Amino acid sequence: MTVAIDRATGKRSGDRGPRSGLGRRLKNSYQRYWYAYAMITPVILVLGALVLYPLAYGFYLTLTDADSLNSARTIGVNEIEATYKFIGFDNYADILWGETAYDRFWSHFIWTVFWTAACVALHYSLGLGLALLLNQKLRGRTFYRLILILPWAVPTFTTVFGWRFMLADSGLINSGLDFLGLPTPAWLEDTFWQRFAAIMVNTWCGVPFMMLSLLGGLQSIDSTLYEAAEMDGASRWQQFRYVTLPGLRTVSSTVILLGVIWTFNQFAIIFLLFGNTAPDAQILVTWAYQLGFGQQPREFAESAAYGILLLGILIVFTSFYRRWLNRDEQAAI
DSSP states (O other), X not given: OOOOBOTTTOOBTTOOOOOOOHXXXXXXXXXXXXXXXXXXXXXXXXHIIIIIHXXXXXXXXXXXXXXXXXXXXXXXXXXXXXXXOBOTTHHHHHHHHSTTHIIIIIHHHHHHHHHHHXXXXXXXXXXXXXXXXXXXXXXXXXXXXXXXXXXXXXXXXXHHHHHHHHHSTTSHHHHHHHHTTOOOOOTTTSHHHHHHHHHHHHHHHHHHHHHHHHHHHHHTSOHHHHHHHHHTTOOHHHHIIIIIHHHTHHHHHHHHHHHHHHHHTOOHHHHHHHTTSOGGGOOHHHHHHHHHHSSSSOOHHHHHHHHHHHHHHHHHHHHHHHHHHHHXXXXXX
């Protein structure tokens, strides 16, 4: 092996000099990348004001017994100072292991997990089916794409209020079922049918995004792979299993992860569909809102603790999901 030696310093080409101090490295980094720092500074300031500060303040609240009765407030001309106290992690212990832990947290956690799994499974399976259909050469394909994207393009509150009218006792759906001689469920009153309706509405709103994402993934698969598979005598199912699904691996992993995060935190559909009238159909995020803003007294500290727990659950899920994907991709190589 040949090693180059600098005649002036006597050092070999692979030798590293003494490491400079942190201040010196920061100064060199700033001089070299000052424009990049200038570009991201506004983003950091906005994130700090809109995300990091509320997150830090919310975590602080979780360590107190703050509610609407002991927080600072103004009544007429009187300004009342906050009197809440620091209680450590008692809120988390009460939520997770307290006497009302199952009714107030675990029952909603189980329903939230089921709601997320059911919705994402329906989003993906229906979205993939429609994407496969629209990826075929058929007449009016552009028109069908526009029609199928409408549920996603229409504002969520418009869609949900439309479903509320249709799901009412005398609405379009029950009128149709009654005309056919079928039972008419109490969609907005009975707990089972409330949950069924919530999954149905969220599926309606979420399928177009999955369809478009997977359609883009299908169109990026090299068509010569299908031609080679046909020449080898592969059936349609074998082409789907060994060409289509592996070709969609990257897109699928991303949209499923996004779907889980969005659905787990889906506030608008549950809240607009039921408001505060369906306590057993509330998922964790709407239940946290109910605790903090939908009742008296308002339990600010416990509501903030729910938010921190939600964040922790999603961080843990995302970490395990990414690790599982990386291990699966390495096994496939």
